[in-house]
Amino acid sequence: MAVSETRHGKLRTWLDQRIGLADLEKLARKKQVPVHRHGLWYYFGGMTLFLFVVQVATGILLLLYYRPSAEEAYESIQFLMAEVEFGWLIRSIHAWSANLMILALFVHLFSVLLLKAYRPPREVTWLSGMALLGVALAFEFTGYLLPWNELAYFATKVSTETTGAIPLVGRFLLRLLRGGDEVTGATLTRFYGIHVAVLPALVTLALGLHLYLVHKHGMSVPPGVEREDAPRFMPFVPNFLLRDVVGWLSAVAILAALAAFLPAELGKKADPFAPAPVGIKPEWYFVFMFQTLKYLPGHILGIEGEIVGVVGFGLGGVLLLLTPFLDRRAVRGEPSPLFTLIGIALIVYVLALTYLGYTASPTK
Amino acid sequence: MGAARPTMPALLFAAIVGWAVPATAQPTRQAEGCVACHLETGDDRLVKPAKAFAGDIHAAKGFGCVACHGGDAKQQGMEAMDRAQGYVGKPDRQQVVQVCGRCHADARFMKQYNPSLRVDQVIEYATSVHGRRLRELNDPKVAVCTSCHPAHSIKPPSDPTSSVHPLRVVDTCGTCHADAKYMTGYRIPTDQLSKYKTSVHWKTMSAKSDLSAPTCNKCHGNHGAAPPGVSWVGTVCGQCHTVMAELFTKSPHAKVFAAMGVPGCVTCHESHAIQEAGDEMLGLRDKAVCASCHSASDKAGKSAAEMRALIDSLRNESDKARAILRQAEHAGMDVSQAQFDLNEAKGALVKARAAVHAFAVDAVKKETDAGLGVSAKAHARGVRALRELQFRRAGLVVFLVIIVALIAALVLKIRQLERRQQSRTGG
Structure with a gap:
């Protein structure tokens, strides 16, 4: 004990005796990360988590100035951007980091999908990850309205209208989301509450479970690599963690550059009586769905096209969620080219429709 | 020139016109008989009115031919046109005003159909140049009711196809007033229509669809038309x-x-x-209207030049402030409050331009001083925003240098660490 105290200092010993620092250190040292040609994709989970931490930190700072009402929301952000020292930086980083987080999340999702990391015993890890995707999209969706500007107002109006197309419960969901029949100040207060209280609680649960399971099962080695050769490993601390930090620092640099050169715009204050601006579209990660709905005919087999689209996306989401249980070959450790193909097709579809969403005429 | 108030002869004229109670002017649906024969005649003079009347406001309100032409509505043949039954045929020009005035000058009667419609048209007409010439000279060329409101196809002014719709009034008046041959003898110009169509008033009305912009009748009056x-x-x-x-x-x-x-x-x-x-109208330079009477050597000329200089300076300073704020905005800076505040300078410029009509330098200066103060503040905020932008970019460079250095240090550290680990496992 005396030797340990001399080596680590009294505070460390004091903490160790109370919270078991040595056990944690042992745990961290024990954790290993496989090293192979697909190792790059391992970093995107950590990158998503880092950007989420940035979101939490900047979000808390924004809370100090933001006032969640239709009368004051826009003005409070205007004040923050123009008058508060570094207010522009905090808001711009929050806005850009949100986008980069979704991007990192999608890369993480598709890499897990293509590398079949959802195989047993990681089914629940996949499910918790999908829950996190849902929560992240909900964060983006609710946060987008908060500045109460023209673009946010009409984009929310369009997106919530799409919710109304869900059979049976659509109307109820629409009213529940909007807090009435229209997008009003009640919607804003509602979205604010969901953004800063409900979703953080959900994310804490889902993220806690996800991280616990990642730690419990370790990083998945892709079946191809597994079949070829037994992979090498590197210690998580410090080798992998230091590499993570390099990625995070690069993300910080990108965020700073984006905030300095392309600060988050505020635009005009929302005016419910004004006509919707031409070519209004949702945030980029929802554009592929938005564009798909535009291409659907008015009626498919006698059912309204939009309803077919919304139900189709719902089914697609359920199928994606159930992938670990549907991909039986992967469960048996056999190659499953069909699911690889579906994954690639999904990526191509999302990219192509997003591209069309930004290049095709707004009326098509 | 007479005053706009109705004169005694005008009142007498109105009295003669309006004496008769519009007994025959009750809504009747007898028109079929008149129309049937008129359509059969094949004579354009008789066919056209019969056809056109279907779209007339009076037909819509239930009035038939006899309401204006008199006669016996109960008769189906030529007997309907019995002069003993009050048949007047085609009213002559003097009669037209009487016929229309029988109903239109009767407030009680008109209330049944359009309570908001004025009933002083006949009195006003009597005061107009048209009415006076008709009464005093029996001038056969002056406008009577039907000249502007074509008989058998009269429509309310709110109807875009009406001859008295705001967009068509100018052409209706121009039918006579722009016809040099027709106007011979009156010794008044006939270029009003072509001139008006180059005016800001017509552009506002026709291009911007602002029907409240003035056309002939807004300045000259309609029924009481006079210069x-x-x-x-x-x-x-x-x-x-x-x-x-x-x-x-x-x-x-x-x-x-x-x-x-x-x-x-x-x-x-x-x-x-x-x-x-435009501002160019003020002062003593090229297009300045002041220069037609004043010169730099007289006091008023100097005042005009001074007022112009004040307005020019406010316009330039406000433009300068707007330009710098726009530059800052394009660079991504939030200057919306400053841009909003700068609107006050625009307001001051409008007020200063109006104040010119007091023809006193002090009145203009009071407005321009206020506007110049606002412009200076807005410009200063633009300068501050651009400085802030420079600071941000310089800060970014410093930050990036630090980040790159940190990354480089980390990469070196990782290499060193792994070399050491390798040598340890190798050893």
Whole structure:
């Protein structure tokens, strides 16, 4: 004990005796990360988590100035951007980091999908990850309205209208989301509450479970690599963690550059009586769905096209969620080219429709 | 020139016109008989009115032919046109005013159909140049009711196809007033229509679809049409341009112009070809209207030049402030509050331009000083925003250098660490 105290200092010993620092250190040292040609994709989970931490930190700072009402929301952000020292930086980083987080999340999702990391015993890890995707999209969706500007107002109006197309419960969901029949100040207060209280609680649960399971099962080695050769490993601390930090620092640099050169715009204050601006579209990660709905005919087999689209996306989401249980070959450790193909097709579809969403005429 | 108030002869005229109670003017649906024969005649003069009347406001309200032409509505043949039954046939020009006035001058009667419609058209008409010439000279060319409201196809002014819809009034008046041959003998110009169509008023009405913009009747009156008198042109323009008219009335020019016998507003702004007033009209330079009477050597000329300089400086300073704020905005800076505040300078410029009509430097200076103060503040905020932008970019460079250095240090650290680990496992 005396030797340990001399080596680590009294505070460390004091903490160790109370919270078991040595056990944690042992745990961290024990954790290993496989090293192979697909190792790059391992970093995107950590990158998503880092950007989420940035979101939490900047979000808390924004809370100090933001006032969640239709009368004051826009003005409070205007004040923050123009008058508060570094207010522009905090808001711009929050806005850009949100986008980069979704991007990192999608890369993480598709890499897990293509590398079949959802195989047993990681089914629940996949499910918790999908829950996190849902929560992240909900964060983006609710946060987008908060500045109460023209673009946010009409984009929310369009997106919530799409919710109304869900059979049976659509109307109820629409009213529940909007807090009435229209997008009003009640919607804003509602979205604010969901953004800063409900979703953080959900994310804490889902993220806690996800991280616990990642730690419990370790990083998945892709079946191809597994079949070829037994992979090498590197210690998580410090080798992998230091590499993570390099990625995070690069993300910080990108965020700073984006905030300095392309600060988050505020635009005009929302005016419910004004006509919707031409070519209004949702945030980029929802554009592929938005564009798909535009291409659907008015009626498919006698059912309204939009309803077919919304139900189709719902089914697609359920199928994606159930992938670990549907991909039986992967469960048996056999190659499953069909699911690889579906994954690639999904990526191509999302990219192509997003591209069309930004290049095709707004009326098509 | 007579006053606009109805004169005794006018009242008498109105009384004669309006004496008869519109007994025959009750809504009747007898028209089929008249129309059937008129359509059969094949004579265009008789067919056209019968056909056109279906779209007439009077037909829509249930009036038939006898309401204006008299006769016996109960008869189906030629007997209907019995002069003993009050049949008048085609009313002559004097009769037209009487026929229309029988109903339109009767407030009680008109209330049944359109309570908001004025009933003083006949009285007004009697005061107009048209009415006076008809009454006094029995002039066969002057306008009567049907000249502007074509008989058998009369439509309310709100109907875009009506001859008296705001967009069509000018052409209706122009039918006679732009016809040099027709107007021979009246010794008045016939270029009003072509001039008006170059004016800011017509552009506002036709291009911007602002039907409240003035057309002929807004300045000249419709039923009481007459040219505004030299001394009261300002009152006519002042119906809309109230501030300018009020300032002008109190200005030294009001008295001088009256003494010289020249009209107010139109001396500088023209009458029919009124163009959008610009700053170039003020001062002593090229297009300045002041220069037609004043020069740099007289006191008023100097004042005009001074007022122009004040307005120019406010316009330039406000433009400068707007440009720098726009530059900052394009660079991504939030300057919306400063841009909003700068609107006050725009307001000051508008007020200063109006104040010119007081023809006093102090009145203009009071407005321009306020605007210049606002512009200076907005410009300073633009400069501050651009400085802040420079600071951000410089800060970014420093930050990136630190980040790159940290990354480089980390990469070196990782390499060193792994080399050490390798040598340890190798050893």
